[in-house]
Amino acid sequence: MKRFLFFALFLFFSSLMQSHANNDLQVSLLTVMPRSKAVYTVYGHTALRLYDPSRAVDAVLNWGTFDTDKPNFIYHFLLGETDYFLSATSIQHFMRVYEADNATVVEQVINIPDSLKTSLLQMMETNFQPENIEYRYNIFFDNCTTRPRDMIEKICGGTLIYPKPDESVTIRKLVHGCTEQYPWMEFGIDLAIGSGADSLISRRTEMFLPERLMNLIGQSPVKTPDGTEYPAVLSEKTVLQSTGAGNAKDVFPVAKPVAVNSFVFLIYLTLTLIANDKRKSTRLPFAGLFLVAGLCGCIVAGLVFLSAHPCTSPNWNIVWLHPLHLIGFAGFLRKKLYPLFRWYHAVNFVLLSVFLLGWYWIPQELNAASIPLIGSLWLVSGYQYCFFLKRKNVKTKK
Numbered sequence: 001m002k003r004f005l006f007f008a009l010f011l012f013f014s015s016l017m018q019s020h021a022n023n024d025l026q027v028s029l030l031t032v033m034p035r036s037k038a039v040y041t042v043y044g045h046t047a048l049r050l051y052d053p054s055r056a057v058d059a060v061l062n063w064g065t066f067d068t069d070k071p072n073f074i075y076h077f078l079l080g081e082t083d084y085f086l087s088a089t090s091i092q093h094f095m096r097v098y099e100a101d102n103a104t105v106v107e108q109v110i111n112i113p114d115s116l117k118t119s120l121l122q123m124m125e126t127n128f129q130p131e132n133i134e135y136r137y138n139i140f141f142d143n144c145t146t147r148p149r150d151m152i153e154k155i156c157g158g159t160l161i162y163p164k165p166d167e168s169v170t171i172r173k174l175v176h177g178c179t180e181q182y183p184w185m186e187f188g189i190d191l192a193i194g195s196g197a198d199s200l201i202s203r204r205t206e207m208f209l210p211e212r213l214m215n216l217i218g219q220s221p222v223k224t225p226d227g228t229e230y231p232a233v234l235s236e237k238t239v240l241q242s243t244g245a246g247n248a249k250d251v252f253p254v255a256k257p258v259a260v261n262s263f264v265f266l267i268y269l270t271l272t273l274i275a276n277d278k279r280k281s282t283r284l285p286f287a288g289l290f291l292v293a294g295l296c297g298c299i300v301a302g303l304v305f306l307s308a309h310p311c312t313s314p315n316w317n318i319v320w321l322h323p324l325h326l327i328g329f330a331g332f333l334r335k336k337l338y339p340l341f342r343w344y345h346a347v348n349f350v351l352l353s354v355f356l357l358g359w360y361w362i363p364q365e366l367n368a369a370s371i372p373l374i375g376s377l378w379l380v381s382g383y384q385y386c387f388f389l390k391r392k393n394v395k396t397k398k
Helices: 002-017 039-043 073-078 091-100 114-127 146-155 171-179 183-192 210-218 257-278 283-305 325-333 335-357 370-397
Strands: 026-032 045-052 057-065 083-090 105-110 134-136 221-223 229-231 233-240
Touching: 026 146, 026 210, 039 171, 045 091, 045 146, 045 210, 057 091, 057 146, 073 283, 083 091, 091 233, 105 210, 114 146, 146 210, 171 183, 183 257, 183 283, 183 370, 210 233, 257 283, 257 370, 283 325, 283 370, 325 335, 335 370
Parallel strands: none
Antiparallel strands: 026 045, 026 105, 045 057, 057 083, 083 134, 105 233, 221 229
16 A cells, blocks of 8 residues: 555656646645544644645645554554654545544645745655655654644745744643643643653744644744745635534543542542551552552653653653552562562652652652652551551560
C-alpha cells in the first residue's frame, strides 16, 4: 500500500512540475480544532492543502499519519521511538472524515509569491520520496504541526516575524490549556513530563499546538530581504463548523483526581488507625498500595531514564513514585526481608517528609492531586517503621 502511495504521489507532483506556470497554485493551512473524540484529538490537528483549479488538483498533505498495527506500538511510543509519515488525500475525503467527527476546521490561505511556488512543489516532491516520507515523531518539537510550520517558513518569501514571546508561557501551561476539561488526562501528563516543561518558551516553540500555530501565523508578517513586509495569511475562513453536540467534557465529571486520591488517603488513614489501635493485620491493603506505586514508578522511571521524548527528564515525581516501592510490596509478603523492609520504610518516610515540606520550592510544577497519594505512602511507611521500632524494643526488654 505504501509503495502504491509513493508511486501515486510521485506522479502527482511530477504532473504539477511539468508546467512552467504555477500562478494558480494555492497553499492553505488547515487547522482542525480540538475535540473530545480521543486522547490525541484534544490538541487538534494541522495539515496543508494544495489547490490548483487549472489542473483540477485539490489535495491535503498530512504529517500526522501513524501505524498502530506496528508491533509494541504503545511501548515504542512511550520510549519516543515512534515513526510518523507524510500522507496525502483528497480534500473531499479529508472533509468527510472531520465532518463525521463533528470537528471545526479553519482554513488560512498562505501568502506565497508566485516565484516560490515551483520551489514549494520541489520540496514536497522531495518529502514524498520513500527515504524521506517517515520521520521520528517528537511530541513538542517535531510533529504534525511543526512540519507544516517549517514548510511555510521556507516558502513564504522572507522571514516570518512572530509576536513577542509571552513571559509566562511554558509547555506545561499550553498542554493544560488543552486538558483543563480532562483532569485525569492532565494528572497523568503531569506525572509523565518533568521540569523541562516548565521553562519559558519562544513563540515558535508554542506552535507545536495546532491552534497556537493558527493564531500566531495570522498575526505574523513576512519581512522580505529588501525590508518590506506583507501579511503571511491572505484570508481565513471556517470551512467546517462543529455543531457542539456530543463533546463530553470529561469521562468522570464528578470523580476528579483530587477527590479520588483524597478518598484513598482517608482509607489508608483509617486502616493505619485500626492497625495501631486494634492490632489487626492490614498487610494486604498496605502491600497493594506499594505494588501499584511500584508499577507506576516503573513507567515514570522508564520515561526518565529510557525515553527519547523531550521534557520527561529530569522529573521530580520520581522522588515519590519509583520502582523501589516494589521492595515495600515484597516486604509485606516475605518475613525474611524484614531487615531491608525496615530500612526501606525509614528512608521512604524521611524522603517523603522532605518532599512534602519542600513542595513549593521544587523546580517543577507538580499536580496537587499527587499530595494525597504521597501522603498515603508517607503514612504507611511511618507506621511500619514505628511498628518495627516497637517490636525491637519489646524484644530488647525480654
